[in-house]
Amino acid sequence: MISFLTxxxxxxxxxxxxxLLLFIVLTVNAYLTWFERKVVAHMQSRWGPxxxxxxxxxxxxxxxxxxxxxxxxxxxxxxxFTYFLAPLMALALxxxxxxxxxxxxxxxxxxxxTITLGIADLNIGILALFAITALSVYGVALAGWSSNSKYxxxxxxxxxxxxISYELALTMSVVGVLLMAGSFNLRDIIGAQSQHPERGLLxxxxxxxxxGFICFFVAAVAETNRVPFDLPEAxxxxxxxxxxxxxxxxxxxxxxxxxxxxxxxxxxxxIMFFGGWLSPxxxxxxxxxYLPSAILIPLGLWVIWDGLRYxxxxxxxxxxxxxxxxxxxxxxxxxxxxxxxxxQGPFWLLGKILVFLFVYVWMRGTLPRFRYDQLxxxxxxxxxxxxxxxxxxxxxxxxxxxxx
Amino acid sequence: MTPQLAxxxxxxxxxxxxxxxxxxxKHPIHSALSLIVVMIALAGLYLLMGAEFVAAVQIIVYGGxxxxxxxxxxxxxxxxxEEKTNISKxxxxxxxxxxxxLLGFIAAAxxxxxxxxxxxxxxxxLASTKEISTMLFKDFVYPFELTSFLILVxxxxxxxxxxxxx
Numbered sequence: 001m002i003s004f005l006t007x008x009x010x011x012x013x014x015x016x017x018x019x020l021l022l023f024i025v026l027t028v029n030a031y032l033t034w035f036e037r038k039v040v041a042h043m044q045s046r047w048g049p050x051x052x053x054x055x056x057x058x059x060x061x062x063x064x065x066x067x068x069x070x071x072x073x074x075x076x077x078x079x080x081f082t083y084f085l086a087p088l089m090a091l092a093l094x095x096x097x098x099x100x101x102x103x104x105x106x107x108x109x110x111x112x113x114t115i116t117l118g119i120a121d122l123n124i125g126i127l128a129l130f131a132i133t134a135l136s137v138y139g140v141a142l143a144g145w146s147s148n149s150k151y152x153x154x155x156x157x158x159x160x161x162x163x164i165s166y167e168l169a170l171t172m173s174v175v176g177v178l179l180m181a182g183s184f185n186l187r188d189i190i191g192a193q194s195q196h197p198e199r200g201l202l203x204x205x206x207x208x209x210x211x212g213f214i215c216f217f218v219a220a221v222a223e224t225n226r227v228p229f230d231l232p233e234a235x236x237x238x239x240x241x242x243x244x245x246x247x248x249x250x251x252x253x254x255x256x257x258x259x260x261x262x263x264x265x266x267x268x269x270x271i272m273f274f275g276g277w278l279s280p281x282x283x284x285x286x287x288x289x290y291l292p293s294a295i296l297i298p299l300g301l302w303v304i305w306d307g308l309r310y311x312x313x314x315x316x317x318x319x320x321x322x323x324x325x326x327x328x329x330x331x332x333x334x335x336x337x338x339x340x341x342x343x344q345g346p347f348w349l350l351g352k353i354l355v356f357l358f359v360y361v362w363m364r365g366t367l368p369r370f371r372y373d374q375l376x377x378x379x380x381x382x383x384x385x386x387x388x389x390x391x392x393x394x395x396x397x398x399x400x401x402x403x404x
Numbered sequence: 405m406t407p408q409l410a411x412x413x414x415x416x417x418x419x420x421x422x423x424x425x426x427x428x429x430k431h432p433i434h435s436a437l438s439l440i441v442v443m444i445a446l447a448g449l450y451l452l453m454g455a456e457f458v459a460a461v462q463i464i465v466y467g468g469x470x471x472x473x474x475x476x477x478x479x480x481x482x483x484x485x486e487e488k489t490n491i492s493k494x495x496x497x498x499x500x501x502x503x504x505x506l507l508g509f510i511a512a513a514x515x516x517x518x519x520x521x522x523x524x525x526x527x528x529x530l531a532s533t534k535e536i537s538t539m540l541f542k543d544f545v546y547p548f549e550l551t552s553f554l555i556l557v558x559x560x561x562x563x564x565x566x567x568x569x570x
Contacts, residue, residue: 082433124533127460131447134468138440138475145433145479153479160476164469171464184533 009113017119018099025098029259030060036361043365054307054315064252072248075147082146087246087253090139094257094264097132100125101267102187104345105277117346125186126178129268130171133223137163139257140225140242147245155241158231158372165379166222166229172387173215176394177205177272190276197283204275209394213273215387220265222379224258226360228367231375266356267349274352277345289340292347293330300326412452419445432478436471443467457533 005012034049034056041048049056074083104117122128137160144156178184181192189205196203206213222229231241238244243254270276281288300323307319333340370378422441429435443466450459540548 079431079433082437085437122456124456124460127457127464131460131463131468134464134472135440135444137468137472141472141475141479142433142437145475157476157479160472160479164472164476167468 013113013115014119017115021098021119022095025095025260025263026256028263029256030064032259032262032357033063033255034060035357036364039358039361040365043362054310054312054319057318067249067252070248072250075149075245077148078245079146079148082142083245084250086139086143086146087250087257089142090136090257091253091260093132093136093139094260097129097136097264098260098267100129100186101264101271102190102276103349104342105190106342106345108342121187122185124184126174126184126189126268126272129264130167133170134167136257136261139254143246143254144242147242149245151238151240152242152244155238155244158238159225159242162225162229162231162375162379163223165376166219166383169215169379169383169387170219170223172384172391173212173219174272175387175391176209176212179391179394179398180205180208186271186276189272190278193275194278200282200285201275201280204273204278206273206275208397209273209390211386211390212394213269215383215390216273217269219379219383219387220269221360221363222375224261224265226258226262227364228370229375230369231372262357262360263353266353266360269356270349270352275348277349279344279348289344290334292340292343293333296326296330296333300324300328300330408452412449415445415448415452419449433475436474436478439474440467440471443471457536 037059038048038056049059052058052062074080099119100122102116102118102121106117108115108117120128140159140163141156144152144154144159147153177189181189183189183192193204231237243251246254279288303323303326304320305323307316307321307323310316310319333343419442422438422445426435426438426442429438444463447459447462447467450462
């Protein structure tokens with residue numbers, strides 16, 4: 001048994017990493033729906049989900065069970081093969097793209113094995129991501145076409161047109177970052193931003209590439225079909241757009257795909273423009289390494305206090321439990337400096353990703369939807385020229401600096 | 405059999421089956437989907453040869469941009485199941501012999517190719533993006549620019565044709 005484990009360690013680590021990442025991503029997806037509903041609710045002076053479990057924390061589980069158990073009718077007249085292929089394609093491509101994201105700088109050394117954080121470390125990292133994004137339009141387009149119904153068809157057409165238009169701007173806006181890093185590899189891109197550790201957040205790509213960042217973020221939101229670019233599923237015009245004819249788990253697959261691509265886009269924004277796992281503080285400020293504990297311990301205390309005065313017995317039991325775990329984690333990070341050092345990179349990366357996810361939800365709670373012609377002229381007449389100008393500008397500045 | 409060879413056969417079979425399916429399918433969308441399978445299998449073959457950049461570009465440009473346009477147009481025109489026609493006379497007289505001849509030429513060329521040509525596709529060596537860009541923008545800059553000029557002319561032609569009504 002032991003010899004089998006050690007001789008095949010490479011493959012076993014690989015499989016375990018994939019399974020673990022899938023589990024984490026799907027759980028985060030589920031709680032992202034809770035997060036979104038809560039944040040939007042509070043922005044609109046409502047409570048949001050609060051019936052299932054304390055603070056509605058079990059709502060994602062209830063939703064998942066509902067998706068699994070509901071009847072799954074196939075409408076008459078659909079193109080069967082394509083109708084079943086579309087949600088599979090959307091979900092598979094969205095989940096694949098997560099595999100390319102690196103989650104931390106240092107590999108983990110455990111049981112004599114070296115485990116890098118992240119599954120695939122590709123030389124063509126960002127290009128591979130764009131290849132997957134380029135294919136993911138089929139999920140939506142084919143779902144719209146195969147449903148044999150007018151609203152999905154219109155939604156699918158809108159979505160293909162939108163994704164073709166914004167993909168150009170998306171790709172061009174990244175070129176500036178690639179020119180500065182001189183590599184397609186995501187680890188190299190973060191490495192290029194860490195050349196001046198004393199500058200902290202001033203060394204990030206955000207400042208020289210501010211135009212690129214704005215173009216990238218807008219185009220990426222459009223690629224993920226989120227507000228204000230959610231015309232393919234505009235409920236006031238198209239019922240539910242491309243997934244109108246999908247029910248039960250096939251609908252859930254589109255849903256998970258959309259949330260997973262939100263996570264991917266947040267990861268990409270963080271890695272390319274916000275320094276990835278780099279701390280925003282200068283490297284000499286070592287006291288900021290206690291920040292994870294400084295957040296976890298007060299948060300844990302608050303959750304315990306909140307749990308003790310919660311109305312239901314279940315909440316009185318569960319919330320203090322969660323709070324105690326947070327407290328223990330915070331204390332453990334102080335007690336074991338090696339673990340604390342290791343956790344710094346992932347902490348900052350995940351923190352920044354969370355901020356971007358919040359921005360996504362914030363936009364949904366704030367912005368109205370674009371009109372279709374506004375969407376097209378915005379993409380072609382503003383975003384694309386600006387991102388091309390950014391490429392030319394970056395290239396000239398780099399040439400000028402190289403000549404000096 | 406080495407793993408590389410096994411992967412090669414899987415991808416090659418996928419490409420050939422996809423290409424056959426493209427012709428045999430009756431519905432345009434299914435044909436377009438088969439063509440996407442061919443493109444992705446080809447990208448896999450490039451990857452097997454160590455041409456990472458070309459593989460990614462193959463998927464982005466052909467699998468993504470061009471085929472999305474195909475699917476988009478088919479959806480927009482709402483093209484139905486195609487009608488079956490008898491094989492045209494010209495195809496019978498000229499097409500089939502020409503296809504056989506082309507297949508023969510390619511097979512002969514591959515059979516006669518020496519080790520030096522095969523060494524170029526040795527697996528495990530990575531063609532870096534830097535080398536490709538040096539080749540495109542230094543050694544072959546005039547053919548490259550001429551090609552982009554040709555594409556520009558085609559785009560302008562499309563715009564002129566579309567605007568003729570006004």
